[in-house]
Amino acid sequence: MFAFFNKLYKPGKFKKNGDVKDVLVVALPMLLSMSFDTFMTFIDRLFLSKLGPAEMNAALGAGAVQLALITFFTGAISYTTAMVAQRLGAKKHRDCAKVFMQAIYLSFICVPLLYLSIPLGHIIFGMENLPADQLQYQKTYFNILMFGGIINLVRNAAPCFFSGIGETKIVMQAAFVGMIINVVCNFFLIYGAGPIPAMGIAGAAYGTLIGNFVSTVILFAKFFSKSYHKRFNTRHSFAFSKPLTVELLKKGIPSGVEMFLNMAAFQLLILMFHALGPESATASSIMFNWDMVAYVPLIGLEVASTSLVGRYVGAKEGAAATRSTYSGLRIGWAYSALIGMLFIFLPGVLADIFRPDANAGASAISIFENARPMSLFMLRFAALYIFVEILLVIYAGALRGAGDTLWVMFASALMNWFVAGALYVTAYVFHLPAHYAWIAVVAVYSTAPLFFLYRWKSGKWRKHLLDAKA
Structure with a gap:
């Protein structure tokens, strides 16, 4: 696989055309690296599902809150x-x-603020009216990930340099190694083997941190290597720069607020589904786990769109920026066609992967069997928005690359909170069953990306191109 990218990608060459090949050079490694990260999380929850629905649901709930609290900084x-x-x-x-070094300094500065937010996560868990066993598992998983926050912050910052220069193959390789380390660690730490005790959900959290740490070390080793120092003077880049830091904060904070509000809305979705009962919680956990598998790799396309449009804006090539965006759409729709077919034709296979083991207990198996029909419906219906969300991913990334981060922040936050509002009205005001609430969620989400398309078509992002020319 890596040999293929050696042929496709040649460092240092930059053609101002924005065609599919140029997008693939940046996007395909990022799509695969995000797939590896997704696979790590998916395996965590798959291993935990064999212990019972409580552990799997706890990992989803705790993971979502942890992401909501950390995404302001990572965003x-x-x-x-x-x-x-x-x-x-x-x-x-x-x-x-x-x-890049200013981003690393900011990551370290954010750590104390991240630790101060841990009690807020516990307050949120207390509002969910969870079963006692799930609540305890959720706190354990959450605490470990939050106290290892510096690893996660630097792990999210480390790929930014390589995605920015369009050399994403190393990001893919680091993510692949981190995934392998994570899967191996999870197996031994969750279930135990020989002298290693079975740690359950705590083992899943430690395995995640270990995998992220290894992939981060690989990226830093590459950043300070002789070849990158020769081209970018990386070993002499430690000086603090106030202008660069101010620019990063000025343009980055809207992205951070956007991601925080988006993840907060997503956490609210999980909270409301879990509050509808254990069957609804299990069905939605299965759905969101597979939705993550489908969606998160597309973030690689979003990063590629941001990188290419940003580069073309810096090079004063507006036409190439537009072409790269349309090329990203074609790649994204091809990917979504495959995912949509899996959701429509194989939902039973996808759901049964999370079936508890026989020794998980009669109660756990009964909850899964009762939740299974609802999970099949949710998976099939989710296929409707798979194609539409490509518009959101590509155009949001392109607008960020052009510097239009403030508009993206407001539009994205409003979209996600309207989705949460649709769930609340359907399930808690009209008291309709969970599958009707899911219909409302998908319907609202499917229309929102059209606003991002309109914003790009309006050409207002070009004022940032004019700024670059000045």
């Missing part, structure tokens, strides 16, 4: 990709490494 820092890309396009190569 703000993620604008590093666009800043690096813009400077690469403007041929300011040494500034690329300097921008």
Whole structure:
């Protein structure tokens, strides 16, 4: 697989055309690296599902809250990709490494703030009216991930330099190694083997941190390697830069607020589904686990869109920025066609992967069997928005790359909170069954990406291109 990318990708060459091949060079490794990250999380929950629905549901609930609390910081820092890309396009190569180091400094500064938010997570869990066993599992998983927050913050910042310069193969390789380490650690830490005790859900959290740490070390080793130092002066990029930090905060904070509000809305969705009962909680957990498998790799396309549009804006090539966006759409729709067919024709196979083992107990098996029909319906119906969300992913990434982060923040936050509102009205005001609530969620979500399409078509993002020319 890596040999294929060696042929496809040649470092340092930049053609201003934005065709499918140019997008694939950046997007395909990022799509695969996000797939590896998704597979890590999926395996965590799959292993835990064999212990029982409580452990699987706890990992989903705790993971969502942890992401909601950390995404403000990771979202703000993620604008590093666009800043690096813009400077690469403007041929300011040494500034690329300097921008990245400012992002690392900000990651360390954010750690105390992250620790202060841990009690807030516990308050949220107390509002969910969870069974006692799930609540305890959820707190354990959450606490471990939060106290290992520095690993997660730096792990999210580390790929930004490479995605910004469009050399994403190393990100893919690091994610692949991290995935393998994570899966191996999870198996031994969750179930135990020999002298290693069975740690259950705590083992899943530790395995995640270990995998993320290894992939981060690989990226830093590459960043400081001789070849990258020669091109970007990486070993002499440690100086603090106030102008770069201010720009990163000014443009990145809207992205951080956006991601925080989006994840908070997603956590509210999970909370409301879980509050409808154990069957609804299990069905929605199965659905959201597979939705994650379908959606998260597309973030690789979003990162590629941000990187390419940012680079073309920096190079003052507006036409190429537009072409790269349309190329990303074609790639995304091809991917979504495959995922949609799986959701429509194989939902039973997808759901049964999470069936508890026989020794999980009669209660756990009964909950799964009662939840299974609802999970099949949710999976089939989710196929409707798979194609539409490509518009959201590509155009949101493109608008961020062009510097239009404030509009993306407001539009994305409003979309996700309208989705949460649709669930609340359907399930808690009209008291309709959970599958009707899921219909409302999908219906609202499917229409929202059209606003991102309209924003791009309006051409208002081009004012940032004019700023680049100035």
